[in-house]
Amino acid sequence: RAKGMGQDRCMLFDEAMREQSLQSLELEADLRRAIINNDFLPFYQPIVSLADGSVVGHEALLRWQHEGRGLLLPGEFISLGEESGLIEQVDWLIYEQVVRDLAGTASGYVSVNVSPRHFRSSEFATRLFGLLDAAGADPGRLRVEITEMALLEDAPRTLRTLYQLRERGIVVQLDDFGTGYSALSYLHRFPISALKIDRSFVAGLHADNGKSTQALVEGVVSLARTLGIETIGEGVEDERQLRTLFEMGCNFGQGYLLGHPMPREVTLHKTE
Numbered sequence: 001r002a003k004g005m006g007q008d009r010c011m012l013f014d015e016a017m018r019e020q021s022l023q024s025l026e027l028e029a030d031l032r033r034a035i036i037n038n039d040f041l042p043f044y045q046p047i048v049s050l051a052d053g054s055v056v057g058h059e060a061l062l063r064w065q066h067e068g069r070g071l072l073l074p075g076e077f078i079s080l081g082e083e084s085g086l087i088e089q090v091d092w093l094i095y096e097q098v099v100r101d102l103a104g105t106a107s108g109y110v111s112v113n114v115s116p117r118h119f120r121s122s123e124f125a126t127r128l129f130g131l132l133d134a135a136g137a138d139p140g141r142l143r144v145e146i147t148e149m150a151l152l153e154d155a156p157r158t159l160r161t162l163y164q165l166r167e168r169g170i171v172v173q174l175d176d177f178g179t180g181y182s183a184l185s186y187l188h189r190f191p192i193s194a195l196k197i198d199r200s201f202v203a204g205l206h207a208d209n210g211k212s213t214q215a216l217v218e219g220v221v222s223l224a225r226t227l228g229i230e231t232i233g234e235g236v237e238d239e240r241q242l243r244t245l246f247e248m249g250c251n252f253g254q255g256y257l258l259g260h261p262m263p264r265e266v267t268l269h270k271t272e
């Protein structure tokens with residue numbers, strides 16, 4: 001009897017696994033179709049100066065307008081896109097729209113995200129320059145966000161890309177800082193101009209044991225300042241976090257308190 005139950009459970013497990021892989025196959029097929037139809041769009045979230053509350057730029061955040069399922073967030077398909085290698089094509093569709101949108105706004109920068117493997121591809125920088133040139137857009141108004149994962153492998157190639165971008169005036173910001181294998185030494189080994197303090201640290205500032213998180217964030221902010229690197233606090237959700245970041249000397253903030261990610265029509269036009 002016990003053996004029979006085990007077998008049943010085994011079959012249920014197989015069934016669940018089968019179901020899951022069918023779903024991801026289906027999603028991958030959807031993703032390929034969505035690339036052909038260009039069913040993606042950037043939402044824009046403001047990045048705000050903590051000194052005077054002005055909007056200095058926006059982060060472009062990928063959204064997928066899925067035929068049957070509505071608006072999908074990156075969390076629902078980005079790992080599939082990375083595993084299948086399809087994310088690079090999605091990224092370029094987003095960058096094209098961002099560069100076009102840049103031309104239509106008076107001021108401020110827009111930052112785009114790039115997956116680690118995509119950033120390491122040898123033509124990343126030149127292809128980006130081509131896109132900017134074709135649109136007549138100012139490279140100084142585009143920023144690129146990479147994570148520490150992008151810096152882990154193939155340092156010579158990564159360095160070359162970072163210097164290519166810097167030469168053209170494109171600022172690179174280190175995203176989700178503190179969640180990876182980081183290493184403060186990255187900050188002077190690589191030409192990084194800004195770092196984004198991960199949301200988990202901002203959330204931790206006033207949580208239990210907030211004191212140690214505060215010490216950590218304060219240390220990162222002051223080291224960055226010494227190195228001439230801008231700091232951006234991510235995931236600012238309340239006034240207390242905002243004030244603490246400001247008092248620590250953090251330069252900029254981003255989060256639901258300051259503005260949600262919104263379609264271009266809503267966000268970018270407000271700053272004009």
Ligand code: C2E
Nearest residue numbers: 061062073074091094113114115235236237254255256261
């Ligand atoms: P990220 O670059 O760290 O982006 C910040 C994420 O935090 C966004 O999630 C944003 O909506 C969310 N967020 C902003 N403020 C708050 C807040 O106050 N509270 C909370 N709880 N969350 C907040 P989203 O849009 O779901 O994007 C998730 C991740 O997907 C991004 O993290 C980025 O790593 C990746 N991603 C987004 N767009 C692209 C893209 O065009 N290409 C690639 N390769 N990756 C992208």
Ligand code: MG
Nearest residue numbers: 059113145175
């Ligand atoms: Mg980002």
Ligand code: MG
Nearest residue numbers: 175176196234
């Ligand atoms: Mg981030």
Ligand code: MG
Nearest residue numbers: 176198199234
């Ligand atoms: Mg993050």
